Amino acid sequence: MTQTDTPSTPTPNDDAHAAAATAGAADTAAAPDWQAELEALRQRNAELNDQLLRAVADAENTRRRAEEEMAKIRKFAVESFAESLLPVVDSLEAGLAVQEATLEQIRQGAQATLQQLLSALARHKVTPIAPAPGERFDPHLHQAISMVPSDQPANTIVATLQKGYWMAERVLRPALVTVAGPQ
Structure with a gap:
């Protein structure tokens, strides 16, 4: 028999190579699963990062809109108060325009103007x-x-x-x- 015809008996070294080959095949099969899972986690991380950025931007827009709204409220509150005082100014100017008013007429005009002013103040609490x-x-x-x-x-x-x-x-x-x- 020639050396190629004889069956070889397995040695402990051959068993180690076979186990390593089997493990390598298993690692190769597990590697795509692991890489796919890693890629899925990276994608999820990117989605969460995008959601965070959108939430931060939304919060900033909400804060900016609230500040603008408060500025408008302050502006129009003063405007409303000023508008309620305009009839008082008109009454004072009309009273001062009268040249020959009696003391009683001046007193009545001042009382009416005071009532207008108190009414305007009361409307604004x-x-x-x-x-x-x-x-x-x-x-x-x-x-x-x-x-x-x-x-x-x-x-x-x-x-x-x-x-x-x-x-x-x-x-x-x-x-x-x-x-x-x-x-």
Whole structure:
């Protein structure tokens, strides 16, 4: 028998080569699955990144639109307030245009103009703070100018020197008052 005719007995080294060849074939088969999964993850990452960028841009656009809207609200709120004061200006100008007005006519015109002004302020939720004598002093609404001896209990209002005003539950100007001091 020639050397090619004899069957060879497997050696431990041949088993290792066969196992490696089998494992290599398995790795080659697993490699495309792994690469496909990696590619799918990269694609998902790109989609999520795109969604994030769109969300950030959308948030920025929403913030910008809100700022523009607030600017418009402020602008038109002042415009509305100014428009409500124009009839008061008209009344004052008409009163000043009268050359030979009597004292009573001037007084009636001033009262009518004051009512127009108070009405315009009320439409914009500006209301007076006019505490009555004997009312309890509130430092959030009143500013004490002085304390005077009085028969009234301490820390009560004796007189209002100047009305205060508030707008939509916020004090624009506190009322100036004198307060009863301790006796």
